[in-house]
Amino acid sequence: xxxxxxxxxxPDEAHHEGGFRPMAELIQARQDEGADKTAGGPHYGELIEQxxxxxxxxxxxxxxxxxxxxxxxxxxxxxxxxxxxxxxxWSSPSWTRTDLPARGNITLPxxxxxxxxxxxxxxxLVFRTFHLGGNGAAxxxxxxxxxxxxxxMTAALHTxxxxxxxxxxxxxxxxxxxxxxxxxxxxxxxxxxxKVYLRATLHDGERLCAxxxxxxxVLNPGQP
Numbered sequence: 001x002x003x004x005x006x007x008x009x010x011p012d013e014a015h016h017e018g019g020f021r022p023m024a025e026l027i028q029a030r031q032d033e034g035a036d037k038t039a040g041g042p043h044y045g046e047l048i049e050q051x052x053x054x055x056x057x058x059x060x061x062x063x064x065x066x067x068x069x070x071x072x073x074x075x076x077x078x079x080x081x082x083x084x085x086x087x088x089x090w091s092s093p094s095w096t097r098t099d100l101p102a103r104g105n106i107t108l109p110x111x112x113x114x115x116x117x118x119x120x121x122x123x124x125l126v127f128r129t130f131h132l133g134g135n136g137a138a139x140x141x142x143x144x145x146x147x148x149x150x151x152x153m154t155a156a157l158h159t160x161x162x163x164x165x166x167x168x169x170x171x172x173x174x175x176x177x178x179x180x181x182x183x184x185x186x187x188x189x190x191x192x193x194x195k196v197y198l199r200a201t202l203h204d205g206e207r208l209c210a211x212x213x214x215x216x217x218v219l220n221p222g223q224p
Contacts, residue, residue: 039093045100052106055130102149109138109146111184113153120187121154125202127178138176143202144168147212150186151198155216158188159196163216166195176202176209194218 040047063071095103101110111125125146133139148168155163176182186200194217202210 039096044093044097044104048100048104048106052128056128059130059132108149109142111146116157118158120185121150121157123150123184125182125184127176129178132178136178138178140172143176143210144170146184147200150184151200151212151214152216154186154188154198155196159218161218163196163218165214166217167215168212170210170212172210173208177204
């Protein structure tokens with residue numbers, strides 16, 4: 001999908017003044033300036049993918065002492081090297097690269113937005129080996145992370161404002177598999193002042209894996 005569908009509504013360092021500026025202002029700023037898909041450089045997406053591969057392997061690895069020591073040495077050197085490029089939250093590309101799965105955010109299960117508007121959001125999502133809970137199924141907490149982020153996007157598109165999660169309730173209906181494309185559909189059910197009530201479902205084909213109900217609160221200007 002293109003950026004206009006999600007509103008280009010990501011804060012940056014200039015928009016962080018003890019809180020978040022109104023979403024309408026952020027949207028207009030992005031429309032005026034154009035979305036920056038170059039942050040992190042042209043190889044940033046592959047870097048994130050390689051880190052995800054590392055996480056997948058670390059989830060199930062049973063190393064020999066020799067391999068563990070080799071990996072530790074390699075990771076120490078890499079962490080030191082990456083440490084020279086660490087920036088603050090608002091300057092990091094790890095949540096602004098809308099051309100990458102989950103906006104390039106390594107903490108989220110990777111998902112791609114299929115469609116998004118004030119009417120609702122549809123995404124394609126993959127829980128990887130790193131997200132294993134047990135017996136080949138995705139961890140319930142990882143499912144909650146995915147719902148929370150996608151519902152937050154849905155709330156932002158519906159209200160054109162910044163929101164925070166006040167309540168998130170999840171019902172797990174069946175096993176959520178790993179390493180296959182799943183579908184999350186989310187929409188706002190109603191708004192009552194600053195309160196926004198939302199609902200989302202997670203499907204594996206026609207099978208319902210989980211469903212969520214969320215209450216999000218529209219933040220006042222400058223509210224953290």
